[in-house]
Amino acid sequence: MKSLWLENIKVNDIKKLNKNIKTDILIIGGGITGITTAYELINKNLKITLVDQNLTGHGISSKTTGKLNYLQETIYTDLLNTYNLNTAKLYLKSQRDAIKEVEKIINYNNIDCDFNWVESFVFTDKNEDISKLKKEKRILEKLGVKVYEHDNININLECLYAISVKDTAIFHPIKYILKLREICKNNNIDIYENTKIINLEKKTNYYVAHTNKFKIEAKKIVIATHYPFFILPFFMPIKTYIEKSYIIADNINDYYKTTYITASNPCKSIRYHKDNKNNYMIYLSNSHKICNNINEKKNFDKTIKEANKLNLKDTYIWSNDDLITYDKMPFIGKINNDDNLLIATGYNTWGMTNGTIAGIILSDILLGKNNIYEKIFNPNRHTITKLTKYPINLMNNMIGFYRTKFNKQKTWYPNNIIFTKINGKQVGIYKDNNDISHIVYNKCPHMGCSLIFNEIEKTWDCPCHASRFDIDGKCIKGPSKYNITFKNND
Numbered sequence: 001m002k003s004l005w006l007e008n009i010k011v012n013d014i015k016k017l018n019k020n021i022k023t024d025i026l027i028i029g030g031g032i033t034g035i036t037t038a039y040e041l042i043n044k045n046l047k048i049t050l051v052d053q054n055l056t057g058h059g060i061s062s063k064t065t066g067k068l069n070y071l072q073e074t075i076y077t078d079l080l081n082t083y084n085l086n087t088a089k090l091y092l093k094s095q096r097d098a099i100k101e102v103e104k105i106i107n108y109n110n111i112d113c114d115f116n117w118v119e120s121f122v123f124t125d126k127n128e129d130i131s132k133l134k135k136e137k138r139i140l141e142k143l144g145v146k147v148y149e150h151d152n153i154n155i156n157l158e159c160l161y162a163i164s165v166k167d168t169a170i171f172h173p174i175k176y177i178l179k180l181r182e183i184c185k186n187n188n189i190d191i192y193e194n195t196k197i198i199n200l201e202k203k204t205n206y207y208v209a210h211t212n213k214f215k216i217e218a219k220k221i222v223i224a225t226h227y228p229f230f231i232l233p234f235f236m237p238i239k240t241y242i243e244k245s246y247i248i249a250d251n252i253n254d255y256y257k258t259t260y261i262t263a264s265n266p267c268k269s270i271r272y273h274k275d276n277k278n279n280y281m282i283y284l285s286n287s288h289k290i291c292n293n294i295n296e297k298k299n300f301d302k303t304i305k306e307a308n309k310l311n312l313k314d315t316y317i318w319s320n321d322d323l324i325t326y327d328k329m330p331f332i333g334k335i336n337n338d339d340n341l342l343i344a345t346g347y348n349t350w351g352m353t354n355g356t357i358a359g360i361i362l363s364d365i366l367l368g369k370n371n372i373y374e375k376i377f378n379p380n381r382h383t384i385t386k387l388t389k390y391p392i393n394l395m396n397n398m399i400g401f402y403r404t405k406f407n408k409q410k411t412w413y414p415n416n417i418i419f420t421k422i423n424g425k426q427v428g429i430y431k432d433n434n435d436i437s438h439i440v441y442n443k444c445p446h447m448g449c450s451l452i453f454n455e456i457e458k459t460w461d462c463p464c465h466a467s468r469f470d471i472d473g474k475c476i477k478g479p480s481k482y483n484i485t486f487k488n489n490d
C-alpha cells in the first residue's frame with residue numbers, strides 16, 4: 001500500500017546530524033523544492049547544508065502523479081481574474097522554463113528517470129464547464145500557445161469537450177530527486193537525513209536551527225518543508241487550505257504518451273508510466289478540502305470503484321495532499337521581506353514545475369541576482385483575495401477543528417480501531433492482525449485537532465493541516481514537530 005514511485009527505491013549513504021555545525025545556507029526539506037535549490041547552488045563557493053526529517057524525496061514529492069505540465073486545469077483564467085494578462089504570461093513562462101530546466105538537468109547529468117514528452121489534455125464531462133474550457137483556450141492562444149480542441153478523449157471516461165497542448169512531459173519524480181541528491185553530495189553539499197528541525201531562532205545576522213539535540217548556525221535559511229513547521233512568522237493556516245486526493249496505479253498492457261485532468265473539482269487525473277519492465281496507468285480522483293470528507297475508507301473506496309471501471313486493481317494505492325493558495329500563485333521568496341529567511345510552497349498541486357522554478361528563484365535571491373519571477377511569487381504580495389478569503393479560511397479552520405472534536409462519529413470504523421480516554425487523555429487504539437494494540441494520543445501537536453485513522457495507509461492523519469503519524473505515534477509528516485506516542489506513566 002505505497003506509492004508506485006517508492007517501489008524498488010533504495011537510499012544509500014544516509015547521514016544523520018550528530019554535532020553542532022555552521023553553514024552559509026541551510027535548506028530545510030529535501031523534496032523537489034529543497035533538492036533543486038541545492039542543485040542550483042552547486043559550485044557557488046558557499047557552504048550548503050540540506051536536512052530532511054525523513055529521507056530525501058520521501059515527502060509529498062514521492063506521492064505526486066509526476067506530470068511536468070503547464071496546462072493546469074483553468075489556471076490562466078483564474079490568474080486573469082485576480083491579476084492581469086502579463087502575470088498570466090509570466091506564470092506560463094515560469095512553468096515552461098521549469099520543464100526545460102528539468103530536461104536540461106536530465107540531459108546534462110544523463111539521468112535515467114523515465115522522462116518523456118507527452119500531449120496533455122484538460123477535459124470535462126459537464127455541460128457548464130465547456131464555456132470555461134473554451135475561455136481557457138482563448139487565453140492560452142492570446143499567450144501564444146498552440147491549443148487543440150477535441151470532443152472525446154482516448155480513455156474510457158465521459159468527455160464532452162477537451163483541450164490539449166503537446167509540449168508537456170512526465171517523469172519518475174523519485175529517480176530524478178535521488179539522482180540530484182547524489183550529484184549534490186558529490187559536489188560538497190552536506191545532506192543530513194532523519195534530522196528534524198523543530199525550532200528557528202533569529203539572531204542579529206544569522207539564524208540558529210535546532211533539532212532536539214543539535215544546532216545549525218546558518219547565515220540564510222530556506223524553508224522547503226512543504227507546510228512550515230512553525231506557525232509564526234507567516235501564519236500559513238489562514239493563507240492556504242489543503243486538498244487531499246487518492247491515487248491508484250496498476251500494470252497495463254499499453255503505454256500512451258498522453259495525460260488527462262478534469263477542468264473542475266472533484267478532480268480526476270490520469271497518466272501513464274513506462275519503466276524498463278512494465279507499463280502502468282496512474283489514476284487519481286476524489287480530491288477534496290482535507291477537513292470536509294473525513295471518512296478515509298469511504299474516500300479510498302470511491303477511487304477504487306472508479307479505477308475498477310477502468311480495469312485497474314489497487315496494486316499501488318496511496319493518498320497525497322498539497323497546499324492551495326487563494327490566488328492560485330505559489331509562495332516563493334522572502335518571508336516578511338527578511339533577506340535571510342526564504343520559503344517556497346503553496347503549489348496548488350503543480351509542484352513538480354513550481355518546485356523546480358522555486359529552486360531557480362531561491363538560488364538567484366540567495367546569490368543576490370535578479371529574477372523575473374520574484375515579484376509574481378512574492379509570499380508577501382497583497383491581493384484583494386486576502387481581504388475576502390483569509391477570514392473565510394479562518395472560519396473553515398475553526399469548523400474543521402470543531403468537527404474533529406465533536407463529530408466523534410467514529411461509527412464507521414471497524415472494531416479494531418477504538419477511540420477512548422486513558423488517564424483523562426483522548427487516545428486512539430489500532431489493533432493489528434496479531435491483536436497487538438498500538439496506542440497513540442489522539443491530538444495533533446500542531447494545533448490540537450483530533451486525528452482520523454487512515455485504514456489503507458495505516459497512519460493517523462490530521463484532517464486540519466495534514467500531519468501524519470505512524471501506528472505507534474511517530475510523526476512522519478509535518479507540520480507537527482512532535483510525536484503522539486502514548487506513555488503509560490503520563
Ligand SMILES: Cc1cc2nc3c(=O)[nH]c(=O)nc-3n(C[C@H](O)[C@H](O)[C@H](O)COP(=O)(O)OP(=O)(O)OC[C@H]3O[C@@H](n4cnc5c(N)ncnc54)[C@H](O)[C@@H]3O)c2cc1C
Pocket residue numbers: 028029030031032033034051052053054055056057058059060061062063064065066067068069195196197198224225226229243244245246247284319320321322344345347348349350351352353354355478
Ligand atoms: C495527489 C497529488 C498529485 C500531484 N501531482 C502532481 C503532478 O502531476 N505534477 C506536479 O507538478 N505536481 C503535482 N503535485 C504537487 C507536488 O507533488 C507537490 O507540490 C510537491 O511535491 C511539493 O514538493 P515540496 O518539495 O514542496 O514538498 P515535499 O516533497 O514534501 O518535501 C518537503 C520535505 O521537507 C521535509 N521536512 C518537513 N518538515 C521538516 C522539518 N521540520 N525538518 C526537516 N525536514 C522537514 C519532509 O520530510 C520532506 O521530505 C501533486 C500533489 C498531490 C497532492
